[in-house]
Amino acid sequence: MSTILLRQGRVIDPAQSLDVVADVWLRDGKILGLGPQPYGADVVLDCRGLIVCPGLIDMHVHLREPGREEDETIATGTAAAVAGGITSVACMPNTEPALDSRSAAEFVILQARRAGNCNVFPVGAITKNREGKELAELGGLVEGGAVAFSDDGAPVSSAEIMRRALEYCRMLDKAVLVHAEVLELTQGGVMNEGVVSVQLGLRGMPAVAEEIMIFRDILLAELTGGRVHILHVSTAGGVELIRQGKQRGVQVTGEACPHHFLLTDEAMRSFDSNFKMSPPLRTARDVAAIVQGLKDGTLSVLATDHAPHAPEKKERELDQAPNGIIGLETFLPLCITHLVEAGHLSWEQMLAKMTLHPAQVLGIDRGTLLPGRPADVTVIDPKVQWTIDKREFKSKSRNTPFDGWRVVGRAVATIVGGQIKMCHLA
Numbered sequence: 001m002s003t004i005l006l007r008q009g010r011v012i013d014p015a016q017s018l019d020v021v022a023d024v025w026l027r028d029g030k031i032l033g034l035g036p037q038p039y040g041a042d043v044v045l046d047c048r049g050l051i052v053c054p055g056l057i058d059m060h061v062h063l064r065e066p067g068r069e070e071d072e073t074i075a076t077g078t079a080a081a082v083a084g085g086i087t088s089v090a091c092m093p094n095t096e097p098a099l100d101s102r103s104a105a106e107f108v109i110l111q112a113r114r115a116g117n118c119n120v121f122p123v124g125a126i127t128k129n130r131e132g133k134e135l136a137e138l139g140g141l142v143e144g145g146a147v148a149f150s151d152d153g154a155p156v157s158s159a160e161i162m163r164r165a166l167e168y169c170r171m172l173d174k175a176v177l178v179h180a181e182v183l184e185l186t187q188g189g190v191m192n193e194g195v196v197s198v199q200l201g202l203r204g205m206p207a208v209a210e211e212i213m214i215f216r217d218i219l220l221a222e223l224t225g226g227r228v229h230i231l232h233v234s235t236a237g238g239v240e241l242i243r244q245g246k247q248r249g250v251q252v253t254g255e256a257c258p259h260h261f262l263l264t265d266e267a268m269r270s271f272d273s274n275f276k277m278s279p280p281l282r283t284a285r286d287v288a289a290i291v292q293g294l295k296d297g298t299l300s301v302l303a304t305d306h307a308p309h310a311p312e313k314k315e316r317e318l319d320q321a322p323n324g325i326i327g328l329e330t331f332l333p334l335c336i337t338h339l340v341e342a343g344h345l346s347w348e349q350m351l352a353k354m355t356l357h358p359a360q361v362l363g364i365d366r367g368t369l370l371p372g373r374p375a376d377v378t379v380i381d382p383k384v385q386w387t388i389d390k391r392e393f394k395s396k397s398r399n400t401p402f403d404g405w406r407v408v409g410r411a412v413a414t415i416v417g418g419q420i421k422m423c424h425l426a
């Protein structure tokens with residue numbers, strides 16, 4: 001192992017309320033500290049004019065392996081993460097078979113180690129085969145390395161099963177990550193229910209289908225003392241429910257994905273399936289509420305919901321095409337451009353939602369530059385202007401609505417456990 005010196009970057013570590021120009025030293029895979037150190041450096045990276053921050057964490061990623069390797073693999077998904085400046089991902093359990101056993105969690109960790117790109121933290125399924133009928137072996141999953149639980153892609157429709165999941169997860173000190181959807185209200189829907197869906201003659205999914213379940217799970221968290229994290233919040237009402245739950249002292253956190261604060265259901269006029277996702281793109285009012293939720297802290301986590309689908313699937317007719325878009329390689333520039341440059345969040349606020357806060361939800365020892373922690377570091381050029389080009393992606397899939405977008409800022413170095421995995425520095 002070696003000693004790396006990141007020289008004179010603007011060091012931002014929200015966990016320490018730190019925003020200062022300084023040297024950062026990494027040694028033997030750990031953060032050594034800031035300022036002068038009693039060692040020589042094997043590698044020096046000149047970070048003047050750049051931002052040095054804890055390695056970014058994306059806690060909402062679909063890696064598709066095992067079972068859907070035509071869309072993504074653990075190797076390609078983690079390569080995409082590293083290219084996007086992300087050092088840790090939490091991967092969702094909607095694989096085939098589902099990630100619902102100890103051995104399945106161990107398989108993911110083994111494949112991630114083989115790939116050698118970034119850290120992968122498996123999210124275990126709440127119910128066996130994500131069918132919503134019977135609890136999975138939650139204890140075994142934790143032994144296998146699962147850091148949280150979710151049936152993401154599908155809701156847990158039974159309130160009774162969700163209650164028991166929360167009771168168990170409280171004992172295990174793990175969060176339940178909620179995919180909020182009342183299926184009876186969304187069946188056959190391809191987009192948000194509203195003026196645009198009526199004009200287009202497309203079946204809609206109403207905002208209340210998401211809000212009813214957000215409300216239910218906040219109440220169940222209150223009842224059980226468990227912890228809920230609401231994934232991919234897309235509606236104004238959902239933001240308000242989380243805000244009220246937090247005010248009452250419920251252990252609830254909320255997450256926003258770039259597409260839900262950048263796009264509206266108007267995009268569906270194109271009939272392009274790259275605008276089809278779950279939950280769907282909503283209205284301008286919802287977008288404004290999500291931005292407000294990010295500003296006032298109601299939504300404490302930014303994540304991608306990276307959902308790769310091979311072209312032959314996304315190119316089907318709208319009602320046949322699967323939900324979801326990729327996000328790992330567009331996450332940071334979209335957030336810099338449309339949250340920081342747009343004046344909604346400070347750098348520290350935005351980075352807290354990509355480092356400290358997801359680490360807290362997952363209970364992982366990451367997301368800070370405190371001495372002794374794993375040397376996961378992202379270096380960002382905050383000024384570079386460039387155009388997103390999906391042909392350059394490391395992901396196996398290309399289903400993005402952001403191809404051709406002009407953006408500001410990007411990761412220029414990604415260091416995972418003290419190893420330089422990506423570097424575009426002189």
Ligand SMILES: NC(=O)N[C@@H](CC(=O)O)C(=O)O
Pocket residue numbers: 062094152153154179276277278279305307308322323324325
């Ligand atoms: N978010 C999506 O649109 N798609 C997700 C699953 C899901 O959460 O529905 C996927 O796995 O493809």
